[in-house]
Amino acid sequence: MTGAIMRGHRLFDATGRALPGAGLPPALPDHIRQGLERDIIEGRLGAGERVAEDELGRRLGVSRTPIREAMRMLEGQALLVRRRGRGTTVAARTSPEQARAIYAVRFALEGHLAACAATNISRDDLALVGRLRDEFAQRAGAGPAADLVGIDSDLHWAIYNSADSDLVSVVAAYWGRLQRELYGRAYGADGSAAGYASQHAAIVDALAARDAAAAQAAMVAHLNSGWARVRGSYAPELGEVSGHGA
Amino acid sequence: MSDIDLPAPDVAAIYDATGQPYARHGLPPSFPEHIRRALEREIIEGALEPGERVTEEELAQRMGVSRTPVREALRALGGQGLIERRRGRGIAVAERLRPDEAEALYEVRGALEGHLAARAAEAMTEEELETAARLQRSFRRVLDAGDPIATRMLVTLDSDLHWTIYNAARSSLVASLGSYWGRIQRELYDPVYRSDPQVFAEQHEVLIDALRAAEPEQAEAAMRAHVRSGWAAVRASLAGDAARAGAGAGEP
Numbered sequence: 001m002t003g004a005i006m007r008g009h010r011l012f013d014a015t016g017r018a019l020p021g022a023g024l025p026p027a028l029p030d031h032i033r034q035g036l037e038r039d040i041i042e043g044r045l046g047a048g049e050r051v052a053e054d055e056l057g058r059r060l061g062v063s064r065t066p067i068r069e070a071m072r073m074l075e076g077q078a079l080l081v082r083r084r085g086r087g088t089t090v091a092a093r094t095s096p097e098q099a100r101a102i103y104a105v106r107f108a109l110e111g112h113l114a115a116c117a118a119t120n121i122s123r124d125d126l127a128l129v130g131r132l133r134d135e136f137a138q139r140a141g142a143g144p145a146a147d148l149v150g151i152d153s154d155l156h157w158a159i160y161n162s163a164d165s166d167l168v169s170v171v172a173a174y175w176g177r178l179q180r181e182l183y184g185r186a187y188g189a190d191g192s193a194a195g196y197a198s199q200h201a202a203i204v205d206a207l208a209a210r211d212a213a214a215a216q217a218a219m220v221a222h223l224n225s226g227w228a229r230v231r232g233s234y235a236p237e238l239g240e241v242s243g244h245g246a
Numbered sequence: 247m248s249d250i251d252l253p254a255p256d257v258a259a260i261y262d263a264t265g266q267p268y269a270r271h272g273l274p275p276s277f278p279e280h281i282r283r284a285l286e287r288e289i290i291e292g293a294l295e296p297g298e299r300v301t302e303e304e305l306a307q308r309m310g311v312s313r314t315p316v317r318e319a320l321r322a323l324g325g326q327g328l329i330e331r332r333r334g335r336g337i338a339v340a341e342r343l344r345p346d347e348a349e350a351l352y353e354v355r356g357a358l359e360g361h362l363a364a365r366a367a368e369a370m371t372e373e374e375l376e377t378a379a380r381l382q383r384s385f386r387r388v389l390d391a392g393d394p395i396a397t398r399m400l401v402t403l404d405s406d407l408h409w410t411i412y413n414a415a416r417s418s419l420v421a422s423l424g425s426y427w428g429r430i431q432r433e434l435y436d437p438v439y440r441s442d443p444q445v446f447a448e449q450h451e452v453l454i455d456a457l458r459a460a461e462p463e464q465a466e467a468a469m470r471a472h473v474r475s476g477w478a479a480v481r482a483s484l485a486g487d488a489a490r491a492g493a494g495a496g497e498p
Contacts, residue, residue, distance in 0.1 A: 015325075029318075069278075069318050076264075076325045078421035091418050097361065098419055104357035105422065112350035166340055166429070167347055169327040170354060173425035177418070 010150050012157035013037060014077065014176035016168055029069035032060065036070060040079045040090055041179045049090045051080060077176040094181050096234040102174050103227040107220050109170055110156070114203065114219035115212040116163035125162040126207060132158060133200045140193035148193055149182050155200060159207070181230065192229055199225060259402050261409035262286060263326065263431055264424035278318035281309060285319060289328045289339055290432045291398075298339045300329075326428045343433055345484045351426055352477035356470045358422060359408070363453065363469035364462035365415035374414040375458055381407040382450045389443055400443055401434050407450060411457065433480050445475055 010019050013034045020026060026034065036056075039045040053071065057064045071088060074080040082088045094102070121129070132155040139147060153175075160168050199222040206214035261267055262283050268275075275283065285305070288294040306316045320337060323329040330340050343351065370378075385403045388396050405427075412420050449472040456464035 076421055078418040081418060098417060101358055101361035101419060105354050108350055108353035108357060165347060166327055167351060169325055170422060170425045173422040
């Protein structure tokens with residue numbers, strides 16, 4: 001986990017599990033799940049698209065048992081939805097109201113995790129978070145948006161996994177959904193990534209200082225900024241929603 | 247007991263701790279799912295204790311099945327935060343919630359379950375409303391009967407009532423709820439209803455009124471108030487627990 005971060009190589013999947021690098025490959029169902037997770041987050045499997053066990057099994061050349069398990073886990077991440085008589089489909093886009101609720105959850109939960117991390121993070125993990133902060137900052141002006149979303153996700157998971165908290169399973173249950181929304185929306189050509197880079201720096205400084213309250217405040221400020229941007233991207237739809245109904 | 251709608255005390259539950267109905271139109275659950283539910287109950291009810299080590303072999307042997315479905319069940323229980331996998335230390339039942347974690351989780355509950363109550367107010371069917379009202383009537387009856395099995399039944403009825411509402415919201419965010427509901431159930435199983443379930447009963451009624459009136463904002467406010475009361479009870483229980491542990495074992 002402390003090795004060199006290669007361009008385009010992700011450290012954590014959307015449930016916070018370390019992706020295979022130098023270590024052991026994951027179990028087959030997890031391997032399949034991680035592949036499908038990326039396909040959904042990056043839009044190769046579109047919202048509402050049908051996903052069939054037998055077809056996937058043929059395409060990947062594996063039996064249906066690991067496919068079924070992978071699909072069940074993806075339901076737990078709310079990336080797939082199974083409906084009686086209609087099979088399994090990729091989850092619909094997150095509605096503005098759902099996004100608002102997810103961000104309310106994030107403020108409480110990820111703020112708490114940042115505070116725990118300030119107390120519990122190891123020196124190695126702190127160094128890792130520092131490298132991810134630097135890499136994000138370096139690419140903030142230049143790199144393609146997808147890269148930044150990936151680095152940001154790794155940075156957050158590196159912090160949350162070092163929090164020594166039992167609540168990371170709650171983050172894992174919405175992270176994939178969030179990533180999919182952020183994938184196309186969070187970073188444009190408007191320089192907002194530079195703001196995130198300086199917020200990351202504030203979080204890492206607080207972690208290095210072992211200051212739980214400051215880490216929590218810095219994380220919440222960072223998430224607030226992210227929410228402002230996500231909310232802005234929903235603006236036309238939010239207009240409709242505030243009219244009521246839907 | 248046949249003329250009233252009390253559930254049987256042993257198998258009362260409609261929904262498991264991930265919000266899935268136990269019997270989906272008569273179909274039995276898949277094998278790993280069956281094992282997951284059995285273990286979920288054991289953990290929530292304390293037959294498997296916080297911190298207790300478990301192994302795939304031992305569980306497979308005890309349940310008379312192979313290790314493959316047990317492995318899948320344990321992975322799913324990990325996603326519910328009921329099982330912990332620690333590098334080099336095997337698999338163990340999750341410890342009880344730390345007070346600071348419980349506090350963060352109750353903030354999460356207010357945000358998420360408040361949101362789901364609001365959506366339920368918009369989307370709930372007559373049938374679902376009637377189910378919620380029936381569960382609430384049962385909750386009242388159990389409460390008034392003051393039965394010794396009351397705690398278990400109240401927790402079950404409460405869980406079913408909440409899931410009836412959340413599933414009625416028709417929102418994919420219920421998956422997030424499944425990631426902590428089992429943990430909360432285990433905390434509630436023992437302490438909360440010893441405090442003041444009467445208050446919860448009244449709050450349920452306010453909530454159901456708001457749902458029936460199809461008032462999202464009122465439903466959200468009612469749910470948030472209900473969750474805040476729940477936190478007060480759990481906080482008191484965790485504080486009492488910490489005090490007992492401190493007095494007993496001289497924990498640091």
